[in-house]
Structures are given as structure tokens and as C-alpha cells.
Amino acid sequence: MxxxxxxxxxxSLVAGALGFTGVASGAKTIAKILFALFLLAFIVLVLLAWSAGQLIF
Known part of the structure; x- marks a missing residue:
């Protein structure tokens, strides 16, 4: 992700440099959403791993 x-x-950066502002805006929005989903999944997995480690000890 x-x-x-x-x-x-x-x-988005390439499209913005070439003047395609509509494409750049859409790609920027998609990139922001994907990064937010990645960050959320990462935090959830870290918390699950941490809690599983607590259960073992």
C-alpha cells in the first residue's frame, strides 16, 4: 500500500510539473488516502504485536 x-x-509531482493540475490533484488525493490507510494498518498491527507479546510473558 x-x-x-x-x-x-x-x-502527482510529474503531472503538476507538466501543468496537468487536474491529474495532479486527483493523484495527490489518492496518495493521501493510501498513505493514511497504510499508517492506520501499521499502527493496528504494531498494537496487535505488542499485545501478543504481553500475553506471552
Whole structure:
């Protein structure tokens, strides 16, 4: 998911540099959503791993 967020970020930057503001805006929005989902999944998995470690000890 992080890979796709970075791809859309690069697409947004290239489209913005070439003057395609509509494409750049859409790609930026998609990149932000994907990054937020990645961050949320990462935090949930870290908390689950931490709680599983607490149960073992």
C-alpha cells in the first residue's frame, strides 16, 4: 500500500510539473488516502504485536 502511495505521489509531482493540475490533484488525493490507510494498518498491527507479546510473558 505504501508503494502505491509513493507511485501516486510521483505521478502527482510529474503531472503538476507538466501543468496537468487536474491529474495532479486527483493523484495527490489518492496518495493521501493510501498513505493514511497504510499508517492506520501499521499502527493496528504494531498494537496487535505488542499485545501478543504481553500475553506471552
Amino acid at each position: 505504501l508503494k502505491w502511495a509513493l507511485i501516486f505521489l510521483v505521478v
